[in-house]
Amino acid sequence: MKIAVPTEADKVETRVAATPETVKKFVGLGAEVVVQSRAGARSRFIDDDYAAAGATIVKTAAKAVADADIVLKVRRPDDVELINFRKGSLVVGIMDPYGNEVAVKAMAEAGLVAFAMELMPRITRAQVMDVLSSQANLAGYQAIIDAAENYGRALPMMMTAAGTVPAARVFVMGAGVAGLQAIATARRLGAVVTATDVRPAAKEQVESLGAKFIAVEDEEFKQAETAAGYAKEMSKAYQAKQAALVAEHVKKQDIVVTTALIPGRPAPRLISKEMVASMRAGSVLVDLAVERGGNVEGARPGEVVEAGDVKIVGHLNMPGRIAASASALYARNLYAFVETLIDKQNKT
Known part of the structure; x- marks a missing residue:
């Protein structure tokens, strides 16, 4: 069985789908x-x-994917890449199918079998394969690092002989994996943190990290989570009430992460x-949803915008800004999935 790891074609993409660590594991399972x-x-x-891990190094993507049984990718292959793929190959990566039906159809017409890792079900067995969680965790961390870089002031309270530097106020909107890591990182850096989410379960999680929870806690709020753990889209009436609460709160914040x-x-x-x-002059907003x-x-997308005296950070591929860590986790996610497809006795 041949497994191929081509360079990502998208210039924005700094991650790689396999590391020397996971390559060694694949070789141990009998793969080329x-x-x-x-x-x-x-x-x-x-x-x-x-x-050194046992891989064969080739110069071009065409040579890498030629006759490959499995191709490991970070992003969905584009039209140029598809030309070189063998019909029947398994392609494993982040496929981003919503709104990209033409690209998905092109893969189907090329005869590929594609596995969209971001659609992995949220079940216990699949936790180790969950690319959304591993990458969102790093995105939340990096959002605070980027916010601190653009803020221009210290985040923790500092008491000095020259006077006191007040702690920065950080507001995190959305307490999923990325939001919770943003909260934890901001707290570690000494900021005063508040957060909001439409899911009732998020309140306890936010407070467990030492942040204050901000939300309109009415009956609709109590039923705002799907069985899979995702947030439901809220009614217009709830959105209006929440927007009013958030609008007043945002005025007092130094950093907002959405x-x-x-x-x-x-x-x-x-x-x-x-x-x-x-918002106050010098405040910073970091939009982790800018690509959507x-x-x-x-x-x-891809810019730091100055709206008056406020900066809006819209970096693309936030996990890719710490590519070494992101690739290490992503590669382990892919290995955990692909390993289940391999017959370990016959090594096929």
Whole structure:
């Protein structure tokens, strides 16, 4: 069985789908692993380390995927990449099918069998394969690091002979995996943290991290979570009440991180331009949903926008900003899944 690891074609993508650690494990299962030269360079994994783990290094993506039974990817292959794939190959990666039906159809017409890792069910057995959680965790961490970089002031309270530096006020909107890590990171850096979410279960999680929970806690709020643990889309009436509460709270914040996403739909608008304008000079917003339309009005994908005296950070591929860590976790997710497809006795 041949497993291929090509370099990601998207220039924004710094991650790689396999690391020397997981390559060694695949080789141990009897697989032949072929890695395109410099596939892991942007994640600080060098060709020599892949070769030492048992991989064959080839120069081009075409050579890497030629006759491959399984191709490991971070992002869905584009039209140029599809030309080189063998019909019947299994492609494992983040397929992002919603709103990209043409690209998904192209894979089907190429005869590929695609596994969308982001659609992995939330069950106990699949936790180790959950790419959304592993990558969102790092995105939440990086959001606070980027916010601190753009904030221009210290986050913790500091008492000095020259006077006291007050702690930064951080507000996290959305307490999923990314939001909770953002809360934890901001707390570790000494900020005063508040957070909001439409799911009742999030309140206890937020408070367990030392943050204060902010929400309109009415009857609709109590039923705002799906059986799978995702947030439901709220009614217009609830959204209006929550928006009023948030608008007043945002005025007092130094840093706001938004993380709200609804599977298969555009990101909900949480912060209006009027709310941005109401923030204090030097404040920072980080929009983790910018690739899905954004939670913050005025956010632009791939840019740091200055809206008056407020910065709106809209970096693309937030996990990829710490590519070495993101790749290490992502590669383990993929190994955990692919390993279940391999006949360990016959090594096929």
